[in-house]
Amino acid sequence: MKIVHQEQAIHIVGIELRTTNQEAFETIPRHWQRFGEEGVLARIPGKLSDEVYAVYTNFENAGRNNEGLYSLIIGARVPPGSPLPKGLAPAVAPAGPRAVFPVEKGRVDLVGAAWQAIWARHDLKKTYLADYERYGADGTIDIFIGIAREPLPA
Template sequence: MHLEQQDRAVRIIGIELRTDNHEAMRTIPPHWQRFTEEGVLARIPGKLSDEVYAVYTHFENAGVNNEGVYSLIIGAPVSSTQAVPPGMSHAVLPAAPRAVFPVPQGRFDQVVPTWQAVWLRDDLPKAYVADCERYRADGQIDLLIGLRHGASA
């Protein structure tokens, strides 16, 4: 893990799923399948890159915890002025310090175990506003955990 300071907000446009931790293992895989099968990445206008972000946000208990219902928006970074196409949604990763956890060997099958390890940690001042998985073109996968303001990067 390392810390990075995100100096400006990042806006993501993509497709949204409302779910919770009890239903996630059942609802999230079909959401990824939809993202792939419908060619969502290619349909996002004004992409700033081909990186894919899976953003967990709009928490029922925002700022407190990740219990209850939340949104998973899978998409790509866009400018702050890009219009949201019909059938899509958007999320904002606020400017804030983030704990970055690389997923071992960039393996998709290691994403869930990496999340499980992160949520066992009680030493991070988690913000519970917007956390994400970032899938880079080079195959690297990182989990980015938003930290409360005042946490140092």
């Protein structure tokens, strides 16, 4: 894990799923399948790259925890103010400090385990506003967690 300061808000457009942690292992894989089958990445005008973002946002208990309903929006980064194509939803990951957790390159099968390890950590003051996974075209995978400040000392 490393701490970075995301200088600007990141704007994403993609398909939206409302789910809970209790349903996630069933609903999220189907959502990813839909993303691929519908060719969503190709339908996003003005995308800044072919990187795929999976943004967890619109938490029922925003600012407190990730219990209850939340949205998962899978899509691409776009410039602020980009048009919103029919059937797609926007997400914004605000600027600020983030804890970044790399996942082994090309190992999407390890993302779920990485999230479980992140949830088990108590040294981070998570913001529960917008966390995201970034999938690089080169196979890199990083999970970005919004935090209120530097980690607490061990």
